[in-house]
Amino acid sequence: MKIFKWLFGLIIILAFLVLNFFVLFQGIDFxxxxxxxxxxxxxxxxxxxxxxxxxxxxxxxxxxxxxLIIGICALLAIALNRSYYIDIGIAWGLQSFIGAMALAKxxxxxxxxx
Amino acid sequence: MKLENKSRIVVFILSCLVWFLxxxxxxxASIVAGLIFSFITALFAGEILIITERKFxxxxxxxxxxxxxxxxxxxxxxxxxxxxxxxxxKLPVKPGIVRVKxxxxxxxxxxxxxxSITLTPGTLTVDIDKEKSILYIHWIDxxxxxxxxxxxxxxxxxxxxxxxxxx
Amino acid sequence: xxxxxxxxxxxxVIICFGIMFDFFGVLGLVRLPDVYNRLQAATKCVTFxxxxxxxGVLVYSGFTPTGFKAIxxxxxxLLTSPVSAHAxxxxxxxxxxxMAQETVVDHYLDDQxxxxxxxx
Numbered sequence: 001m002k003i004f005k006w007l008f009g010l011i012i013i014l015a016f017l018v019l020n021f022f023v024l025f026q027g028i029d030f031x032x033x034x035x036x037x038x039x040x041x042x043x044x045x046x047x048x049x050x051x052x053x054x055x056x057x058x059x060x061x062x063x064x065x066x067x068l069i070i071g072i073c074a075l076l077a078i079a080l081n082r083s084y085y086i087d088i089g090i091a092w093g094l095q096s097f098i099g100a101m102a103l104a105k106x107x108x109x110x111x112x113x114x
Numbered sequence: 115m116k117l118e119n120k121s122r123i124v125v126f127i128l129s130c131l132v133w134f135l136x137x138x139x140x141x142x143a144s145i146v147a148g149l150i151f152s153f154i155t156a157l158f159a160g161e162i163l164i165i166t167e168r169k170f171x172x173x174x175x176x177x178x179x180x181x182x183x184x185x186x187x188x189x190x191x192x193x194x195x196x197x198x199x200x201x202x203x204k205l206p207v208k209p210g211i212v213r214v215k216x217x218x219x220x221x222x223x224x225x226x227x228x229x230s231i232t233l234t235p236g237t238l239t240v241d242i243d244k245e246k247s248i249l250y251i252h253w254i255d256x257x258x259x260x261x262x263x264x265x266x267x268x269x270x271x272x273x274x275x276x277x278x279x280x281x
Numbered sequence: 282x283x284x285x286x287x288x289x290x291x292x293x294v295i296i297c298f299g300i301m302f303d304f305f306g307v308l309g310l311v312r313l314p315d316v317y318n319r320l321q322a323a324t325k326c327v328t329f330x331x332x333x334x335x336x337g338v339l340v341y342s343g344f345t346p347t348g349f350k351a352i353x354x355x356x357x358x359l360l361t362s363p364v365s366a367h368a369x370x371x372x373x374x375x376x377x378x379x380m381a382q383e384t385v386v387d388h389y390l391d392d393q394x395x396x397x398x399x400x401x
Binding site for chain 3: 030034037038040041044045047048054056057059060061063064067068070071074075077078083086087089090093094097100101103104105107108109
Binding site: 132135136137138189190192193196197199200201205207208209210211213228229232233236237238239240241243250252254256259 | 302305306308309312313314315317318320321322324325326328329330345346349350353359360363364366367370371374380381385387390392
């Protein structure tokens with residue numbers, strides 16, 4: 001049963017990669033295709049957010065989402081040739097870090113001072 | 115000179131450097147704005163950078179570069195390790211939380227040790243007990259449950275370099 | 282499609298490596314059995330992957346404002362991501378989330394049971 005799930009996932013991932021790089025999206029810049037791969041990663045994170053059996057799973061997923069979005073911002077900066085997208089990335093990372101710390105403290109059941 | 119003012123001057127120079135590097139525009143307005151904002155930063159948040167009086171010497175710089183190279187190499191190994199575990203159809207994990215002993219005393223050294231352990235293969239710092247100087251490490255593939263072999267496997271990779279850099 | 286310069290090709294290669302590790306980290310987030318293992322895979326791989334993307338952007342764009350901002354952002358990620366992973370792991374353990382069935386040893390729980398619980 002487990003091996004079938006593994007094969008199913010492998011087929012989905014390979015199909016996505018082939019469609020993304022060789023079939024669809026002909027004639028656009030290469031960095032947009034890389035951004036598509038990161039957006040596909042975000043779908044997996046959302047699966048964990050919806051499915052996660054405990055609160056901590058969801059907090060982990062949200063924390064990881066913040067770090068991925070920094071990568072997307074960096075790729076947008078070179079795709080559109082604007083340097084301020086990395087500023088957006090830094091600010092997003094800061095917010096995500098503070099949010100993760102606050103959620104962790106909340107999960108531990110303490111106030112923010114301790 | 116007092117230590118706080120020294121720290122403030124260092125912060126002022128660093129923030130000026132960062133401002134000029136990320137703007138790379140040398141008009142009068144840009145330079146004046148950079149000086150003003152660096153001054154405000156140094157005034158409000160300047161005294162937390164340098165907190166102890168220590169001599170600067172060349173050996174520490176060399177050890178810092180060695181530490182960075184070692185950290186990069188361990189991170190690369192860690193990533194291939196995790197990629198192997200994740201791709202494998204049967205998920206070969208054997209997790210557990212073990213104790214690791216450390217010799218470091220200073221807060222900054224302990225923090226850097228914990229961060230390095232988190233970024234290296236298969237380990238994640240869960241808690242630090244400062245009085246007993248014990249780190250609790252979550253290990254994704256437990257090879258030994260006792261204190262001594264775990265310390266040899268996990269902690270000693272970085273401890274020598276960090277001792278030279280921070281102590 | 283214009284022809285690429287050498288630094289742009291090297292930059293794209295580093296970016297592709299970073300995206301590959303990002304993808305493995307997210308796959309680990311979905312596949313592994315409990316919170317702590319997920320945290321390990323996700324933190325290591327996604328931190329290294331995003332740092333790789335930023336280094337690739339630095340190589341691609343050379344010594345411009347984009348490159349220096351990428352250096353700043355790399356240092357920021359490498360410093361903050363392990364800290365938040367540590368905070369989440371400790372909070373999850375203290376709030377009593379069970380570890381997976383495969384777990385062989387948990388010395389942290391043993392040591393916490395030994396000493397008397399102080400009230401917070």
